[in-house]
Amino acid sequence: MPYCVGIDGGGTKTAVELRWSDYSSNARAVFGPLNCNSDRPATAKTLADTMAWLAAQPGGLAGCDALCIGSAGISNPDAYHFLENTVRAGGYRGPLQIVGDQVTALAGALGTPVGTVLIAGTGSICYARTADGHERRSGGWGHLIDDEGSAYALGRDILRAVVRAADGRAPATALTALVADRLGAESVQSVIRFTYAPTTTKKEIAALATLLDPALQQGDAAAHAIVDKAANELAAMAAAVIPALDLQNGAIALLGSVLVKNRTLRTALTARLHAQFPSLSFPAPLGDAADGAAVMAEILYKQGGFSYA
Numbered sequence: 001m002p003y004c005v006g007i008d009g010g011g012t013k014t015a016v017e018l019r020w021s022d023y024s025s026n027a028r029a030v031f032g033p034l035n036c037n038s039d040r041p042a043t044a045k046t047l048a049d050t051m052a053w054l055a056a057q058p059g060g061l062a063g064c065d066a067l068c069i070g071s072a073g074i075s076n077p078d079a080y081h082f083l084e085n086t087v088r089a090g091g092y093r094g095p096l097q098i099v100g101d102q103v104t105a106l107a108g109a110l111g112t113p114v115g116t117v118l119i120a121g122t123g124s125i126c127y128a129r130t131a132d133g134h135e136r137r138s139g140g141w142g143h144l145i146d147d148e149g150s151a152y153a154l155g156r157d158i159l160r161a162v163v164r165a166a167d168g169r170a171p172a173t174a175l176t177a178l179v180a181d182r183l184g185a186e187s188v189q190s191v192i193r194f195t196y197a198p199t200t201t202k203k204e205i206a207a208l209a210t211l212l213d214p215a216l217q218q219g220d221a222a223a224h225a226i227v228d229k230a231a232n233e234l235a236a237m238a239a240a241v242i243p244a245l246d247l248q249n250g251a252i253a254l255l256g257s258v259l260v261k262n263r264t265l266r267t268a269l270t271a272r273l274h275a276q277f278p279s280l281s282f283p284a285p286l287g288d289a290a291d292g293a294a295v296m297a298e299i300l301y302k303q304g305g306f307s308y309a
Contacts, residue, residue, distance in 0.1 A: 006293025009034025009071035015290035037073040051090030066095040066301035070104030102127035108292025109253030109285040121256035124150035126237035138240035148233035155208035161222040173222035178211040231268035
């Protein structure tokens with residue numbers, strides 16, 4: 001029986017969504033990481049495992065009407081062609097589309113690749129797309145120069161608040177004790193050693209973002225200032241793309257760990273966006289990025305194999 005496939009490639013795992021053409025049922029599998037800019041051997045294995053799984057389905061690879069891959073880093077032409085060539089080497093010959101993971105996140109959340117998605121997880125980005133394929137993005141330029149409102153940015157700002165309070169440049173903050181407890185740090189020097197240690201990763205800084213909630217519950221001024229800054233930055237990302245594509249009356253999906261878990265920040269952001277765009281709607285996500293990739297594959301098939309991404 002014919003089917004369409006969506007692949008959501010991630011740095012730790014890859015989710016594959018298979019949808020039968022008669023809508024009788026779906027199937028999902030999870031494989032290894034897919035990051036063609038940092039680990040091509042692992043990516044090649046993940047795609048080989050995926051092709052083998054599809055080949056074992058009724059109808060085999062020949063039964064796949066269309067396939068869409070959503071992944072970070074495909075703006076690099078070399079990475080794009082690596083994914084394309086690896087899939088073809090795995091035996092798939094049908095319609096293929098490769099898009100950025102922000103596209104599949106949008107399609108999964110809204111059920112269509114039309115509208116706006118604002119993502120604040122370890123990183124942050126806002127992406128919008130119209131029905132005729134025009135698109136625009138804001139943010140998402142990496143933690144060294146951007147990713148404002150992300151978990152990494154929140155963690156960095158928490159550490160900044162701690163050292164500023166230690167210096168006397170800012171009032172004492174509840175974040176000091178929370179960071180010390182989380183890191184087992186006995187002094188601000190211990191916090192600095194953690195921050196600049198070669199073994200400290202971006203994700204470890206981002207993990208400190210969860211300390212905002214207990215500080216907010218204590219009414220901590222520094223924590224509230226960090227939330228206000230993040231809400232302003234994320235709202236600015238959305239404001240850079242929504243009017244440009246005339247999507248003020250459309251829908252925006254708010255995704256990512258920060259916006260899912262931090263209600264204070266989500267509420268502050270929603271209030272800012274509603275004030276700027278009163279007709280903008282905020283629906284709950286319908287699905288994830290693997291669902292979105294499957295949606296894109298179905299659209300690709302209905303368009304006769306033509307990819308407009």
